[in-house]
Amino acid sequence: MHAGRWRKTSAGSHEVRGRTLGIVGYGRIGSQVSVLAEALGMRVIYHDVVPTLALGNARPAASLEHLLRESDVVTLHVPATEGTSNLIGQRELGLMRDGAMLLNNSRGSVVNIDALGEALRSSHLAGAAVDVFPHEPSSNDEPFESPLRGLDNVILTPHVGGSTGEAQEAIAQDVATKLTRFINVGSTTGAVNVPNVELAAQPGGERARPHRILHFHKNVPGVLGKLHEALSAHGANVSGEVLGTNQELGYVVVDVDPGDSRPVVEELEAIPETIRVRSILRAWHDADDPTVLVVAHRAAHRGPGAGGPENSLPSIEAAIAMGCDMIEVDVRRTIDGHFVLMHDTTVDRTTTGKGRVDELTLEQVRELRLLDGDGLPTVLAVPTLREALLACRGRIMVNLDKARGYLAECLSLATQLGMRNHVVLKARIQSEDASDYLRSNGLDDLVGGQSPHTLSFMPIVAFDESTDAPDALLELTSLAVLHAPAIEVCLDGEAAGDRLIYPVANLLDGRARLWMNSLWDSISGGRSDSRAIEDPHAVWGWMVDNGVTVIQTDEPQRLLEYLRSRGLHW
Numbered sequence: 001m002h003a004g005r006w007r008k009t010s011a012g013s014h015e016v017r018g019r020t021l022g023i024v025g026y027g028r029i030g031s032q033v034s035v036l037a038e039a040l041g042m043r044v045i046y047h048d049v050v051p052t053l054a055l056g057n058a059r060p061a062a063s064l065e066h067l068l069r070e071s072d073v074v075t076l077h078v079p080a081t082e083g084t085s086n087l088i089g090q091r092e093l094g095l096m097r098d099g100a101m102l103l104n105n106s107r108g109s110v111v112n113i114d115a116l117g118e119a120l121r122s123s124h125l126a127g128a129a130v131d132v133f134p135h136e137p138s139s140n141d142e143p144f145e146s147p148l149r150g151l152d153n154v155i156l157t158p159h160v161g162g163s164t165g166e167a168q169e170a171i172a173q174d175v176a177t178k179l180t181r182f183i184n185v186g187s188t189t190g191a192v193n194v195p196n197v198e199l200a201a202q203p204g205g206e207r208a209r210p211h212r213i214l215h216f217h218k219n220v221p222g223v224l225g226k227l228h229e230a231l232s233a234h235g236a237n238v239s240g241e242v243l244g245t246n247q248e249l250g251y252v253v254v255d256v257d258p259g260d261s262r263p264v265v266e267e268l269e270a271i272p273e274t275i276r277v278r279s280i281l282r283a284w285h286d287a288d289d290p291t292v293l294v295v296a297h298r299a300a301h302r303g304p305g306a307g308g309p310e311n312s313l314p315s316i317e318a319a320i321a322m323g324c325d326m327i328e329v330d331v332r333r334t335i336d337g338h339f340v341l342m343h344d345t346t347v348d349r350t351t352t353g354k355g356r357v358d359e360l361t362l363e364q365v366r367e368l369r370l371l372d373g374d375g376l377p378t379v380l381a382v383p384t385l386r387e388a389l390l391a392c393r394g395r396i397m398v399n400l401d402k403a404r405g406y407l408a409e410c411l412s413l414a415t416q417l418g419m420r421n422h423v424v425l426k427a428r429i430q431s432e433d434a435s436d437y438l439r440s441n442g443l444d445d446l447v448g449g450q451s452p453h454t455l456s457f458m459p460i461v462a463f464d465e466s467t468d469a470p471d472a473l474l475e476l477t478s479l480a481v482l483h484a485p486a487i488e489v490c491l492d493g494e495a496a497g498d499r500l501i502y503p504v505a506n507l508l509d510g511r512a513r514l515w516m517n518s519l520w521d522s523i524s525g526g527r528s529d530s531r532a533i534e535d536p537h538a539v540w541g542w543m544v545d546n547g548v549t550v551i552q553t554d555e556p557q558r559l560l561e562y563l564r565s566r567g568l569h570w
Contacts, residue, residue, distance in 0.1 A: 012126070017041030022071030024064065024087070025078035025106065026052045033075060034058045045070060049083070068095040073103065079192065080107035082247070090115040099126045105161045108132040117147035120154060129155040186214045186253045188244070193418075195244030199253040202240055210239050210255040215268050216275035218395065219250040223273045227252065230267040249275070249394075266570055272321040275394035277422060279570075280325045284397065284456070285485045287512050292544050292568045293325040294559055295399060295552035297519060298343060300324065302373070303533075305557035309350065309370040311341035313383050316391050323570070324556050326397040326424065331385055333406055338362035339385035339413070343402065352377050385410065389417050399424040426458040426488060458484050458515065462523070464492035469503050476507055486513035486550055490523040497525020505547025515550035516543055518559075529555045536562040544568060 021037045023030045023046040034044045034055055044058040047067045054060065061067035064087075068074060074096065078084045088102070089112040096102070102125060104111050113134060119125045130148060136159060137144055148154050162171060174190075181187040189198045194216070202210055217223045224243065231238060231254070240255035256264070269276050283289045299315035300306050300322060307318025311329050319327050330343040335358055347353045347360070353368040362384070370380040392398050398419075403410050404427055414423045429437050459479050463472050479487060489504055491497045508514050518524045518532055518539055525542075532539035532555060540562050543551060553559045563569035 015041075016073075019043070019072040020045060020070055022046070022061065022067040022074045023058075024048075024067065024074065024076045026054075026058075026060075027077065030075075030077035031055050031058075033077065064092070065095055068092055069097065071100060072097065073101045075103040076106045076110055078106050078110060080109050085109050086112045088112065088116070090118070093119040093125065096125065098124055101126055102128045103130075104128070105131045108134040108136065114147055117151065120148070120151050125153075127153040127155075129157075131157045131161045132159055186212055188251060194249055195246050195251045197242055197244040197251050197253055199240055199242045199255065202255055210257055211259070211261040213254045213256060213261065213265060213268070215252045215254070216394070217250045217252075217271065218273040218275065219245045219248055220273055223250060223271065224252065226271050226273075227254075227268060230264060230271070231256065233267070234264045236261070236264050269570055270323055272317075272323075273395075277394050277397060280397055281421060283325070284513070287485070287508070287510055287549075289549075290568065291570065292548070292563050293513070293550045294323075294556055294563070294569065295326040295328055295515075295550060296322075296324045296556040297328050297517075297552050297554050299327045299329060300556050301554075303555040303557055306373075308380060309372055309378060311343060311350070311383070311388075312370055312380050313387060313391055314380065316388060316396075319556060320392075320395050322557050322560055324396060324560070326399055327392065328399040328401055328552060329388055330401045331403040331406075331410060332357040333409075334362045334365055335359055336361045339406070339410065340365055341383050341385065341388055347382070351382060386413060386417070389414060389419055389422075392422060393417060393419050397422050397424060399426065401426070421456075424456045424458055426460050428460045428462065456485050458486050458488055460488040460490065462490040462492065463496055463500055463504075465495040465499070467496065467500065469500060472500055473503060473507050476504065484512055486515045488515040488517070490517070491525035492522050494521075494526025497527065501525060501543075501546045501548075509547060513549040514547055515552065516548045517552040518543070519552065519554060529553055533558065 018041060020043045023034055023044065026034070026046040026048040030046060030048070031052070034046065037044050038056045038058070044056070045061045045067055046052075046054070046058055047061045047064050052060075061070065076088065078087065084107070087110045093102075093115055102111070102116065111130070116128060120128060128148075133146055135145070144158070146156070148156060162168070178187070178190055181189075185199070185201050187198050188194050189196050215227060236256040236259070238254055238256055241252065243250065243252040245251070268274060269279060280293070283291045283293060296319040298310035299312065300318035301308065301310040301312070301315040305318055305322050306315065308314030316327055316329075329341050331339050332342040332345070333339055340357065340362070342350065342357050344350065345358070346356050347365065347368055348355075350371055351368040352371065353364075357365065365382050368382060369377045370382060372378050389398065400410055400423060403425070407425060411420065411423065414420050427437065461472075461475055461479070476487065487508060491500055505514050516524060518527060518529050521528045524539075527539040527542055529539070536558065540551060540559055544563070544566075551559060560569055
């Protein structure tokens with residue numbers, strides 16, 4: 001009409017009255033769609049994995065297949081889970097009636113878009129309306145790509161199902177209510193990324209209200225037993241408890257009789273499977289927190305408690321089990337664009353193979369076996385960066401080294417895994433180049449400030465015995481524009497350490513954490529791990545007494561024992 005054409009025709013037009021609507025997912029949304037459809041005169045059948053009472057005249061279908069065969073229109077209202085991934089694929093579309101229609105306003109992963117496109121092009125389906133997609137642009141400026149583009153029997157909308165003023169207000173109120181309930185009573189009912197748990201609040205009455213402890217942990221056997229052992233060891237009487245799990249996480253809410261519950265919480269935090277990265281992040285971003293954070297260099301691969309070769313998954317698990325706060329791992333890229341953990345440019349020193357990492361494919365690298373500390377082959381393959389990040393998620397922070405040439409790709413992976421705030425990047429840069437460096441590496445959100453909600457960038461500065469204290473302090477002051485949570489300071493030799501450590505720490509006090517490495521004399525102010533093994537106070541004691549609050553070491557177990565003996569680590 002707007003184009004000036006009058007095209008009055010009944011071809012392809014049908015009344016909805018008397019048609020059958022099949023609803024897949026009969027929860028809060030699906031059941032309300034049922035009521036609306038009946039008001040329009042439609043016959044409603046539904047399918048849900050949970051037996052659900054029908055509203056109105058709706059009737060449950062015997063199975064999903066039965067629903068697909070019987071429906072003129074199928075509408076989807078299910079969450080995104082492993083069980084609903086590609087729930088509607090080529091087989092399911094083939095079961096639908098010729099000329100049927102499909103509506104998807106649930107999640108993009110539920111429908112195989114390629115199969116749907118084929119069903120529409122072949123006219124098996126008369127039409128579809130799709131609001132959600134497997135891959136969606138992150139902003140309005142990015143192009144939208146889909147095999148459904150250009151099909152005249154499809155309505156495409158850009159995930160706007162909830163984009164009304166009223167819906168946004170309702171969502172805001174619902175989110176605020178759920179967050180308030182989590183903060184007040186630990187409720188996670190309605191959450192999509194953690195187990196749903198609800199423990200009724202217990203009134204105080206004549207007795208004081210019990211203390212409520214919330215514990216997130218990796219869902220593996222034995223954690224609940226460790227939790228109960230910790231409660232028993234401190235004489236905590238449990239008055240209420242509920243546990244929920246999903247494939248990855250466990251979440252338990254425990255009410256204990258009033259008392260000093262802090263020792264219990266500290267012991268629970270020390271359980272290796274505890275999801276404790278929030279506590280670490282809180283300390284990492286608080287320059288006034290007295291906790292001295294421990295970084296396991298190339299993960300825990302040396303000294304007591306070592307788990308395996310450097311940059312290996314067992315050494316990562318060992319660092320977590322010890323209670324380290326962060327691991328440092330090295331990242332290299334294979335010739336076919338995959339990221340693996342490897343310190344050297346070649347695989348010669350640490351594996352059974354030979355050659356440059358960037359000249360080998362991922363398959364070739366994965367066929368190799370890591371060598372142990374004595375140079376003997378193990379059964380361990382070289383881990384990918386994805387595997388390493390997944391092992392660390394929620395449990396420990398990660399410093400990515402050797403990744404300077406491909407920061408954006410590494411960060412993209414960390415973001416996909418929900419780990420952007422776990423990651424620490426660092427580089428030696430001049431203060432005047434700091435902002436430009438961040439922007440050129442896709443780190444624009446760090447210019448002007450850093451927070452626990454994003455990744456951390458840490459500048460590295462190096463001073464030697466020829467560096468004047470005023471010059472060192474001027475360089476550090478000029479880096480304040482980064483608002484970095486920490487600054488790594490390398491001091492070459494004991495003379496430089498003795499002369500510069502105090503003024504450097506005094507300048508950073510309350511502004512940023514002071515990170516030092518006790519790996520080698522040339523970066524540790526002449527005080528390295530080899531000396532700390534014999535005299536920890538002369539090395540680590542000297543550091544912490546002079547204001548160092550992050551220490552990277554090859555001896556994480558010994559360092560943790562020393563710090564705990566002084567009350568400087570949980």
